[in-house]
Amino acid sequence: MSASAQDAAGKVSKVSTDSSGLLSRLARKLQSRWRTIVIVIPFVWLLLFFLAPFFIVAKISLAELKIASPPFTNMLDWSGDGFPKIRLIFDNFVYLWEDSLYFRTYLNSIKIAAISTFICLLFGYPIAYGIVRSGPVTKQLLLFAVILPFWTSFLLRVYAWMGLLADQGTINNLLIWVGLIDEPIRMLYNEFAVYVGIVYTYMPFMILPLYANMEKLDSTLNEAAADLGSKPSNTFFKVTLPLTMPGIIAGSLLVFIPATGEYVIPDLLGGGNVLMIGRLLYNEFSANTDWPLAAAVAIVLLLLLVLPMTIYQYYQGKATEA
């Protein structure tokens, strides 16, 4: 074997030990740094795709509509000499304030969401309480029955109500067949249908936090109250209701916040007759392609919901710590 070949073989082995050294160094580094990696990967993802987008929406809401792609003006105006001029245009927000359509729509969205939340609570509370009071096997089955609609398609559950509420729909057919009415009652494409849709689709969001809260309740408290001569209704209002307040708040916010911005339900069941802000935003963006205005609508909606969202987060944080 020639000297040069030996030399080459030596080089190869040296290279390979080098690379294995590099790998083990990398592995060691990974092991010592893994905690940082665990935090950084989801953190960066959320910063990039959740937080940063809001700032861009805020930026666009301060721009003007332009016939171009993308259809808005730039905040930094480079057309002058040297330094860019910052152009902030509050026209969109002024427009939202002055045009009564938007004001009424925001108000109407909050009204519909609030009433729906209350109806969900009114019916969800006894249902959750009934589940907690059931035997172990029935409890699992009932819980499953509540969760199942939550997993099946939201869109299809809304569609199911189109079939029930239509003029020629199941409910009207049934009522006419029974003889209660001669003419179909108009139930679809109005505010009533929107209420039904929101209560139906968001009910599990109310029941599940309530259930989780009630499950932890100490039933001996009720027995103690009863032993001391408290009537059931008195015990309910003085003991059970205050103790389930965290569940009531969490459930109500979980229904109220998304319901305020709801788009699918007013579009399919309200059929253009019901003003809701989510639908207006979507139309501003897709039909009118007025992106700056859509962005301004979104920012105002976000500002309206910041307080309820902060409260929810506070309770969520307390729940995970407990």
Place this chain on the structure above:
Amino acid sequence: MYNNRSKFLTLMLTLGMIFFYVPILMLIIYSFNYSRIVPVWGGWSVRWYEVLFKSEEVWNAVVLSLQIGVINATFATILGTLAGLAMVRFGRFKGRTLFGGMLVAPLVMPEVITGLSLLVMFITLKQLIGWPAERGFTTITIAHITFSLAYVAVIVQARLTGMGETLEEAALDLGAKPFRVLTFITLPRLAPGMAAGWLLAFTLSLDDLVISSFVTGPGANTLPILIFSRIRTGLRPDINALATIIILFVAACVAIAALIMFQQQRRARRDEQIASQGTL
């Protein structure tokens, strides 16, 4: 006294279940209707299922939705598990409050806001770095991962809190390195929670309409986008058939997942009992 209340509660439970399930039941029954006009009964038939299976448009949407669903669920489970671990097991770290906030906010954020903001993000990215070149598969998947990972993180956090730290502490006391404890003890015990998270992320993705509509591009029609465009004009018998298939498929998946979780819980409880009897 208790009897009285339980009667009222039983009534409410019954009404609740009727309210939950009758609409779905009617939807399924009318999918077997021969008539072209949905609410008019024309006898039993499977003709709308035949129409459905022959539609290439529907098949394309199904395939696209399933692809996005699987990729989304996998990435969301990885990211959500990392996030859950960081929140529950890492104590204090810089930016924890912001991190926690960003993990909870997607759960309650109205979809129109999330959708619009992601869309403008993608457009800005395209202007800055030329990626993503066109909207569709990639942008929908990224959008879905962003909200799904928050749901996974909730499940993982709940499971981590429920598990307690005693086993991990024992392993550390016996000299195991933290990384080894994570891979040999924490992650295996977390597996059922991760599986549940994967399934939830998958169904959330299959279900999403609003956010997908914002970030999609020409030609990329997921199943909800296709369904929505068809039912905006009213009831359609072929959509009843499609809805029936989707609902039964999801129900079967959820039932299997629930059974697995239930059995695992029972086994864990039995193991605990045996262990506690052994120490006595």
